[in-house]
Amino acid sequence: MISVNVTKGYDLAISGKPSSKLKILKKPDRVAFLPERIPFIIPRLLVKVDDPVKIGSVLFEDKQNTDLKFLSPGSGRVSEINFGPRRVIREIVIELEKQEQYADFRKMTDLEIRTLEKESLIKILMQGGVWPLIRELPFRGIADPKIQPESIWVALGNQEPFQPFPEVYLKGREALFSFGLKILKRFGVPVNVSAPDHLRLQGYDIMITHRVRGHYPAHDPGVILYKTKKSAAENIGWYITGQDLLAIASLMKNGHYPIERIAVMAGSRAQNSGHYQTRVGVPVADMIPGLSSDESCFAGGLLTGYEVNSTSFMGLYETALTCIPKGDQRELFGFLRPGFGKPSFSRTFLSRFRKKPFDMDSGMHGEQRACVNCGSCTKICPVDILPQYTIKCLGADAIEEALAHGLLDCVECGLCSYVCPSKIEIRETLQKARYEYHKEQR
């Protein structure tokens, strides 16, 4: 086992941590697939409104690679297809029937897996709709089957507030997990399993290859790869979360498109905080019954996710819903207060001496200003990018220089934007540049 120590990064002291008790969410009336939330794909719809679908029927494919199919997370009737600006497909909503039907996929035994060729495995995963769960570094889109990775990373831990606890979704499923690892091994590259160094789970210890210690985002596969790589050849890797690996294994074992997920509902304003046994594409309103106007809700984590409202649905990748107060309150002489209740990375508030977590809101806590070169982003960046200089390179269109700074090592963790006193959208700038560069490379 390899120990990885990540020295930089930062853990937000935020209140609203979920309990690790697992509850069951009632079956929803509708589910949805959100093509908009899957990076880099160009979807071509293969269903119309009112078409009947089963769990595992094809909803759409990627125009760039028509083998890449996206399957229905529910059985029933396509009730709505909602478009956003520039005809981007926001949601494909499926009204569920009482007795849901499954499309059939091939079941496989341990023995069959052991003799499986890489090409046919890719085909099975693509047809089974689970290929999008495998993502690639450095761009963090869906893995390109034509490119051979140097390593595959299974990440069991994520300190972003708030994500499902590995001890909850892994409990009692070590056989399935180990089956999943066997599938990944058929790609013929090292399969690494990284876990927090404090995680102790019966049956898993033997499968874990990397023990990671450090602040958020230490458990991101991009950070672990950055910390462990020895040469530039290792930059191309694939990664998958622990829960998604269980989904792949479940497809091969049971022959059904896997829709079960364990999602977490957390944050200081979450009424029913905790872990929930639920499914892909569940309506947000089912998880939070009443969202009031002074609360904001985010899917996929507070730093890397996106804002949702009560008419939205959960995406394919998102297993977290976080509710916090809306930060739209003006405050008299806000910048002069001692700030015992104001969380900060800096030492400029009395909150420095507070041990208790903070009830953080979604406010900017300031206005955008010019960069004064304070260096906070450089101090916090887990992969040693120099964000304050990199954004200036990008502003001057010096993409080569930005790449030399490590633009592609960026894990889009969002700490740079979090910490910036000038409130510059550093993460957004870097992310856009990475998207643009990815487009050029294709």
Place this chain on the structure above:
Amino acid sequence: MKIIQTIFDSQRKHFEGSGKLRVLKPLFEATETFFLFPGITAGSGPFVRDSLDLKRFMSFVILALMPPFLFGIYNTGLQSCRVSGLPVDPISVITQGLWIVMPLVMVSYGVGFFWELLFASIRKHPISEGFLVTGLLFPMTLPPAIPLWQVAVGISFGVVIGKEVFGGTGRNIFNPALVGRAFLFFAYPTKMSGDAVWVAVIDPVRKAADAISGATPLACPVSSETGETVVMALEKAGYTLSRLFWGLYPGSIGGTSAFYCLIGAVILILVGVASYRIILGGILGLLGTGLVLNIVAGSSANAWLALPPVYHLIMGGFAFGIVYMATDPVSAPGMENVKWVYGFLIGALTVLIRVFNPAYPEGVMMAILFMNIFSPLLDYIEIGLRLKKRISNV
């Protein structure tokens, strides 16, 4: 709180869209956000943000400036009262000090703010908080007897040429307050150096005939033929080590006391607003260079070579410069290691200018401006070294 909110909300219409006062929108926004911290929600991820903003960041510099500023008012008043033959009880000293200093500060803020507002209105961007610091730093570096119109010219030059022509806050190469001071220093040398400017006399009629000389320690005459050392000459003029440290002597308004600058430095370093690397590097550079000069001094005719380095540390404006001017994050290097080099060289250059160039008794201003030019180069070198160690990913 409700009342203030109502006042701003009712007046906003005049400053927005086609309102009559729309050119003054930056002024309205600056005033509003001073009273009411804006409640903007994060538009893109991350959706939680740190509580620190630039207003608070700059407020800490202002706070750290308070000890030397308040002391400066007292000291200016005291020197002036002594020369004018007025009583030196605290009340009249402070009144006299306020009477001399506050007009300088008000002119500096007023005129500088005019330029800030002009550029902000034309460029349609908000007024930056950085000016609050520049506007206070600048008068604190001036001699108390400076005419007000020169303060106005100086701050105008500092803000316009030192900052705005480069594109405003965050893009300036030099520290704007020092650019303004350097301009005055070269344009009006009779009002910026010499013996007569360091004590302001408010009422010339009552000026005592035998007023004490206003010579600053750095311009202290040393007769080297008699084998007199600088320390002896300083002591003859009344400048003991402790007096220099506490700062009760004629000089620029904010720069005489090493002790109060030290308090400011402690505040800035504790809250992490100023880089301790620059400050410590500067002190090391100054002491180191001073020691080397002591060693090579021998029987040189230049008595300043043999001055113990600790005098350099507490004399003149070095403490003020290294704590408040050199640590300006915009004009200093951004990389952590070269900050040591940057500070060190400022310290070294200060001593070299003081010792070898009799035309400029105060070297710290020139040293900082000179190193400002080099800070992009220092950053370039450190970034280059750092990127060499990085495993490339393209």
